[in-house]
Amino acid sequence: MSVFIMVAGVFTGAHVWRETAARLAAAGSEVHAVPLTGVDASRPAASARVGLETHIADVLAAIDAVDAASGREIVLVGHDYGIHPVLGAADRRAERIARVVCLDCGLPRNGVPALASVPDQALRAQLAERAELGAGEGELAPPARDEWQRWGSTAGLPDAELDRLTALAVPQPLGTLLQPLRLTGSVAALPTTGVLCTRNGVGIELVQRLVDFGDPALAVLAEPRVTFFELPTGHWPMLSCPAELADVLLRAAAGEGHRLRPAGTDAPPAHLRPFPLEVPDLPRDRKGRVDLYVPDAEGPRPAVVFVHGGPVPAGARPAPRDWPTLVGYARLAAAEGVVGATLDHRLHDIADYERAAADVNAAVELVRADPRVDADRVALWFFSGGGLLTTDWLTRPPAWLRCLAASYPILAPLPGWGLTGSRFHPARAISHAGSLPIVLLRAGRESPEIAATVEAFVTAARGSAAQLELIDVPNGHHGFETLSPPEETRPALRHAIRSVITHLTG
The missing domain is CATH 3.40.50.1820 (Alpha/Beta hydrolase fold, catalytic domain)
Known part of the structure; x- marks a missing residue:
């Protein structure tokens, strides 16, 4: 069985994984939802300078706490912003990681900050300007209940879960969004699974079409080590369909999933x-x-x-x-x-x-x-x-x-x-x-x-x-x-x- 180490996205802490983690544990897996410094109450920040490297260190600590002699394979799961500290940690502990799961998020590149993945384009521009002026400290206030849609589809979220998401939301340290992700390239060879939440606008068919366009930068998505799953829900599946998400994560850990067709290897796209x-x-x-x-x-x-x-x-x-x-x-x-x-x-x-x-x-x-x-x-x-x-x-x-x-x-x-x-x-x-x-x-x-x-x-x-x-x-x-x-x-x-x-x- 696997050890799942899961990292939440912006404004959310380890609490969002509660139901999914319980189902994974019931299936025999070891599960760790990583509390992030300056985000989770259990890990307060020692200073105002909380950046992406701070959260990478949090994930590294979770990896290092897993007994290497146990024989259990580590699966890192990053949702939304969480994929940035996940990739940063996986790059430095590649020999310990069996698979990286990108949960409804892109695959960040070396040197690119999480700011590039902020979906609200007006806010992205404001934060970029702020960064250029050297004002990278401080926090970004969480959305109000009716503003979550600016960060991803809330489709499938029951009212009670949306209330909970809002009530437990916390400010996001700006440094985590502005500090560039630094990768050596070690993570590039790791098995990877993308879980696409189709109500958020992207499914496997669309990704296949993008690969079919022949852009060399996207060819990596069709490598045999990369698999995909779909969930017919919005951007927060751990709250809208935790049982289905747990099942997908178990299947991903087992190497299952849809593999894309490389461009130019079959009938014309x-x-x-x-x-x-x-x-x-x-x-x-x-x-x-x-x-x-x-x-x-x-x-x-x-x-x-x-x-x-x-x-x-x-x-x-x-x-x-x-x-x-x-x-x-x-x-x-x-x-x-x-x-x-x-x-x-x-x-x-x-x-x-x-x-x-x-x-x-x-x-x-x-x-x-x-x-x-x-x-x-x-x-x-x-x-x-x-x-x-x-x-x-x-x-x-x-x-x-x-x-x-x-x-x-x-x-x-x-x-x-x-x-x-x-x-x-x-x-x-x-x-x-x-x-x-x-x-x-x-x-x-x-x-x-x-x-x-x-x-x-x-x-x-x-x-x-x-x-x-x-x-x-x-x-x-x-x-x-x-x-x-x-x-x-x-x-x-x-x-x-x-x-x-x-x-x-x-």
Whole structure:
């Protein structure tokens, strides 16, 4: 049996593991929930300078307290911020560790502070500025009861547990978020398991898609030593489903779990499969980050600008505008007599929406300035995570924007994205869109989290003056052009492109 050493996330102490620890112990495991200095009452800080290294030392002490002669394998579990001291300790005691479990958190890199993982982007920027000014001491106050959503999805948390989470929350020492994680590389070879809480916005399928993009930095996630589990709950599974979490941890310790497929080792990944409609093999005209597909027709033509989703890793190859789906849409538009345009924007991370919005705006102006384009007749078509980029166009639709289309879009920030207070919220912006025609393609098998944002948008649109047309793909998955049977997607695609062109040319 294993020895589980568990480290909690921001604002929470060892108490959050109570139910999960009891179940692990009942299964025969030895369990230690690490009290962190300056966080847990049982381990008060000797000075105001509590940093990440302080908490790494706490975890090292827990590791060293386990009898090495017992033969029991140590499994380190880090939730949220807790993965930073876990990795720091595992790196220094790699020979003692059998597995690291990342519980609903990323895999931090050497030299990067925990601040980079703070989901609330506005708060992250404030703390970064504070750090630059040398004000790294002090504490960060815990959230109020209705503010936990800014740190992760509270889905699945009973009211009593949310009350308990709030009542027992404590300030987080700022130094723990600002001090960089230092790794020698020893931890890189350890077996690792990621436990993804899907109601917080990330599941195994999404991680596989990220690996499929071919970014070398993500290739580590598909190594045989790395496994994954999903839990259909929010960000605090030790409180929302402790029994299920205990079962997953036991299975992880036994080496079980889903292993990802390395990029390029199987059939083409979803984003590189053929477009389901036959389209003419028109050449592209590349202008910077924009590709134009121009029909063989006289005079300036209306244009449709196709905006890919994301985040897409910066190292993804090929880049989005070379994906068969985007090329297929642009050529389909050209076959219908209008200019099709694709672009690459820099939505590489959730924090990049401002930069991506600027990229899209610049690309649209480049398209409108082309003499082959009728600058007064342009449509914008957004996909997936690019759906949040519709916000500016809905808020202030220019006269030349004749139609806005979106395929399986995300139309409100997902839990854990830290964009709650940002301007990127299409479901709120729709009330300002006036009579703008909107063509919305919905996937019948969309994930519940994304489907909820679409439903909120549709409800808001029905109370506005916008002309909303819904086109459903009942059995369609997210990215249905290449993931669903072609016979089910073709009618919807033909219907959608003709609706958009009708608004452009009518």
